Amino acid sequence: MNTITHHIPEPILAAYAAGALEHPFALVVATHLSLCDDCRASFGAHEVLGGALLEDTAPEALSPDLKSGLMELLDTPFEPEPVFRRSGAYPGPVMAALKGRPPRWKRLGGGVRQTILSAGEAGSARLLYIPAGQAVPDHGHNGLELTLVLQGSFSDEAGQFRVGDVEIADDTLEHTPVAGAGADCICLAATDAPLRFSSLIPRLLQPIFRI
Amino acid sequence: MSEQTLWMIAVRDNRDKAAFAALFDFFAPRLKHFVMRGGIGSGQAEEVVQEVMLTVWRKAAMFDPERAQVSSWIYQIARNRQIDKMRRENRPLPEALAHEPESEPDAGQVVALEQETSQLKRALARLKPEQREMIEKAYLGELTHQQIKHQTGLPLGTIKSRIRLGLDRLRHELKSIREP
Numbered sequence: 001m002n003t004i005t006h007h008i009p010e011p012i013l014a015a016y017a018a019g020a021l022e023h024p025f026a027l028v029v030a031t032h033l034s035l036c037d038d039c040r041a042s043f044g045a046h047e048v049l050g051g052a053l054l055e056d057t058a059p060e061a062l063s064p065d066l067k068s069g070l071m072e073l074l075d076t077p078f079e080p081e082p083v084f085r086r087s088g089a090y091p092g093p094v095m096a097a098l099k100g101r102p103p104r105w106k107r108l109g110g111g112v113r114q115t116i117l118s119a120g121e122a123g124s125a126r127l128l129y130i131p132a133g134q135a136v137p138d139h140g141h142n143g144l145e146l147t148l149v150l151q152g153s154f155s156d157e158a159g160q161f162r163v164g165d166v167e168i169a170d171d172t173l174e175h176t177p178v179a180g181a182g183a184d185c186i187c188l189a190a191t192d193a194p195l196r197f198s199s200l201i202p203r204l205l206q207p208i209f210r211i
Numbered sequence: 212m213s214e215q216t217l218w219m220i221a222v223r224d225n226r227d228k229a230a231f232a233a234l235f236d237f238f239a240p241r242l243k244h245f246v247m248r249g250g251i252g253s254g255q256a257e258e259v260v261q262e263v264m265l266t267v268w269r270k271a272a273m274f275d276p277e278r279a280q281v282s283s284w285i286y287q288i289a290r291n292r293q294i295d296k297m298r299r300e301n302r303p304l305p306e307a308l309a310h311e312p313e314s315e316p317d318a319g320q321v322v323a324l325e326q327e328t329s330q331l332k333r334a335l336a337r338l339k340p341e342q343r344e345m346i347e348k349a350y351l352g353e354l355t356h357q358q359i360k361h362q363t364g365l366p367l368g369t370i371k372s373r374i375r376l377g378l379d380r381l382r383h384e385l386k387s388i389r390e391p
């Protein structure tokens with residue numbers, strides 16, 4: 001396992017542990033936790049705190065038949081939830097978002113491709129495929145963007161990002177990521193607002209591509 | 212080892228219903244209060260409690276006392292259930308770490324984790340009421356991540372060092388699991 005140098009910031013991790021993070025970002029955090037022992041340990045510490053608060057909570061009276069009803073359910077057969085395992089560059093949470101199928105890439109131009117994993121009011125999550133050595137068109141952000149490398153690497157004004165690394169960008173960062181030479185780069189990216197591309201794709205087409 | 216841990220191991224290894232009932236008696240009323248703070252009524256809260264406790268029974272094989280306290284484990288199950296229910300979407304979860312269910316837990320590890328947790332609880336008890344309130348709000352999911360970002364500096368001060376302790380230990384454990 002290579003060394004991860006760009007981690008999930010503590011407040012975002014705390015928000016994930018508390019369930020306060022919107023779905024697209026939660027997907028990036030869950031994927032990073034699948035790759036990073038440091039952040040998993042930190043997440044574990046947040047869970048300990050959540051558990052301590054739960055133990056400390058004042059008890060609330062239960063309906064008298066709640067317990068007996070539950071005890072009767074214990075022996076009923078049940079379907080275990082499907083477990084999505086890592087496949088190639090895609091960790092379990094990404095495979096779950098892909099519903100176990102390989103990504104269906106759509107061309108964005110310049111050899112760059114994307115697969116939308118989720119898009120809604122809470123923002124969007126997608127996979128980006130950037131050929132080795134290729135630049136992603138210069139873009140700024142209207143809101144928060146988390147980008148996690150799954151394969152290859154990319155570099156921009158903020159540094160170099162390898163497998164497992166997460167770049168946190170907000171509306172102050174105008175950046176031009178370039179995929180590293182050698183391997184095509186695959187990223188998981190989450191945004192809470194549409195990206196503003198300053199070139200390549202006219203603004204009018206953006207709703208169609210959902211980028 | 213704490214009573215809770217022993218009950219949970221009995222549920223996991225022996226499908227012990229009396230031990231499960233003991234866990235229910237402790238956690239269910241607290242879970243109900245916890246869930247109701249999220250703004251749902253008594254009836255719906257009991258549905259969530261029932262689902263959470265049923266998940267505890269069904270997924271008991273995943274419980275690893277060397278890595279998680281019973282309360283931390285149940286806390287995450289409750290958060291997952293609540294989010295799935297409120298947002299009608301599945302909360303993305305990290306890959307489960309492999310562990311050998313057959314092997315005896317390392318009692319030293321389990322007890323060390325319990326001791327750190329009680330230190331953490333003492334640190335919690337020493338907080339000023341308004342700091343405590345903020346922590347509760349954050350971990351009950353009542354704050355957005357932007358709010359947490361602006362608040363953590365304030366109330367987490369004393370607790371941070373405790374988290375760090377737990378963090379170091381957990382990191383060690385994870386390392387030994389990954390590199391046996």
Ligand SMILES: [Zn+2]
Pocket residue numbers: 004006007008032036037038039040
């Ligand atoms: Zn990390």
